[in-house]
Amino acid sequence: MSTFDITAIRSNFPALQQQVYGKPLVYLDNAATTQKPQCVVRAIDEMNAKINANIHRAVHYLAVQCTERYEQARETIRRFINADKPQEIIFTAGTTAAINLLAFSFGERFVRNGDEIIVTEAEHHSNIVPWQLLCERKGATLKILPVDDTGRLQTEKLPEILTGKTRILCVTQVSNVLGVVNPVKTIIQLAHAHHVPVLIDGAQGIVHEDVDVQALDCDFYVFSGHKLYGPTGIGVLYGKEKWLEQLPPYQSGGDMIASVSFTKTTFAGLPLKFEAGTANYIGAHGLATAINYLQSIGSAAARAYEQQLTAYAVEALSTIGGLQIYGAAAPKTSVLSFSINGVHPSDAAAILDKLGIAVRTGRLCADTLMQRFRLQGMIRASLAFYNTKEEIDALVNGLRQVQKMMH
Ligand code: PMP
Numbered sequence: 001m002s003t004f005d006i007t008a009i010r011s012n013f014p015a016l017q018q019q020v021y022g023k024p025l026v027y028l029d030n031a032a033t034t035q036k037p038q039c040v041v042r043a044i045d046e047m048n049a050k051i052n053a054n055i056h057r058a059v060h061y062l063a064v065q066c067t068e069r070y071e072q073a074r075e076t077i078r079r080f081i082n083a084d085k086p087q088e089i090i091f092t093a094g095t096t097a098a099i100n101l102l103a104f105s106f107g108e109r110f111v112r113n114g115d116e117i118i119v120t121e122a123e124h125h126s127n128i129v130p131w132q133l134l135c136e137r138k139g140a141t142l143k144i145l146p147v148d149d150t151g152r153l154q155t156e157k158l159p160e161i162l163t164g165k166t167r168i169l170c171v172t173q174v175s176n177v178l179g180v181v182n183p184v185k186t187i188i189q190l191a192h193a194h195h196v197p198v199l200i201d202g203a204q205g206i207v208h209e210d211v212d213v214q215a216l217d218c219d220f221y222v223f224s225g226h227k228l229y230g231p232t233g234i235g236v237l238y239g240k241e242k243w244l245e246q247l248p249p250y251q252s253g254g255d256m257i258a259s260v261s262f263t264k265t266t267f268a269g270l271p272l273k274f275e276a277g278t279a280n281y282i283g284a285h286g287l288a289t290a291i292n293y294l295q296s297i298g299s300a301a302a303r304a305y306e307q308q309l310t311a312y313a314v315e316a317l318s319t320i321g322g323l324q325i326y327g328a329a330a331p332k333t334s335v336l337s338f339s340i341n342g343v344h345p346s347d348a349a350a351i352l353d354k355l356g357i358a359v360r361t362g363r364l365c366a367d368t369l370m371q372r373f374r375l376q377g378m379i380r381a382s383l384a385f386y387n388t389k390e391e392i393d394a395l396v397n398g399l400r401q402v403q404k405m406m407h
Contacts (some may be wrong), residue, residue, distance in 0.1 A: 023356030151327030173205025178327025179335030234283030
């Protein structure tokens with residue numbers, strides 16, 4: 001293992017110090033949500049306890065403090081993903097909320113009867129269903145870019161799927177099931193050659209990759225705070241200004257208007273046009289605190305450690321008879337989904353739980369991938385940089401116990 005000081009890192013996370021059922025918690029459900037470092041917990045607590053007032057409106061001390069923190073958080077995120085302008089960063093409640101915003105607004109402006117929208121077979125439900133509903137509303141067609149047996153996106157099929165009717169292409173950077181890093185830069189170049197804008201679902205990608213939206217040249221990029229060691233209820237829609245300027249508002253109400261009369265409302269400029277109502281300024285500050293934390297521990301070192309741990313886990317899991325990991329295509333992140341012959345995922349999860357081991361099982365919000373691999377469900381162990389080899393050993397021992405009990 002690298003010199004990454006795992007003991008010091010773990011001590012930053014209060015949730016990791018606890019026991020469940022009298023056993024040390026082994027938390028391997030990080031693709032669903034990550035635990036929060038103490039500094040994030042403290043930042044949220046401090047705002048809830050003291051630095052709390054609604055933003056962008058009043059001029060009193062607390063309101064100014066909160067507004068500054070909110071806009072500072074926008075700037076932290078702009079820098080983190082290297083967006084060109086702060087107004088290209090829209091705060092949302094999370095990835096799902098960001099995609100729904102885009103599917104509605106983009107759909108209203110650009111999608112007509114007979115048009116086509118491309119998603120991939122590797123998407124989370126939240127990057128399928130909003131587009132499917134849009135297609136139903138508009139009489140458009142949803143087209144699918146498939147994955148192969150190793151979980152690799154069949155990008156070579158894109159030229160035949162992209163047509164003059166394609167309005168947008170939506171692809172996940174990293175699948176929450178397969179953990180495979182998709183070649184999004186190549187996909188973006190191919191789509192742009194057909195003048196098709198691209199949305200990247202970065203919910204998993206931003207956790208495992210350095211993201212530079214300008215270098216990628218993606219038109220939209222979305223992610224959630226809670227998977228990035230930040231709070232729940234906050235996320236981001238990045239959009240190129242030239243696109244966001246053209247889109248109509250999604251939700252409407254306070255803070256997103258320039259003026260209102262009973263005959264006509266005019267809207268605020270970016271980013272507030274897309275941030276109706278009281279924003280989650282505490283969540284935004286919490287997310288910025290998480291990003292600062294990640295940068296302070298060194299994201300390169302954390303990733304290198306995570307990669308070593310993943311290699312160790314893949315090796316250890318492969319010693320279990322009848323276990324098959326899905327998504328062998330490289331490059332692969334620390335999301336490991338598998339099945340074990342003769343073991344129902346829910347049984348495995350229930351037994352592992354009693355051993356203090358938290359994994360995710362079932363369809364993993366990816367029914368289409370389950371259909372692709374002809375499975376009712378999978379078991380998913382998703383690792384973070386705060387996990388250890390000992391925890392992987394505990395998982396493997398736990399799975400052996402599951403096998404013994406099931407056979
Ligand atoms: N896309 C991917 C790839 C995800 O992993 C998830 C969460 N599992 C989502 C979208 C949805 O994120 P959220 O529930 O935070 O909106």
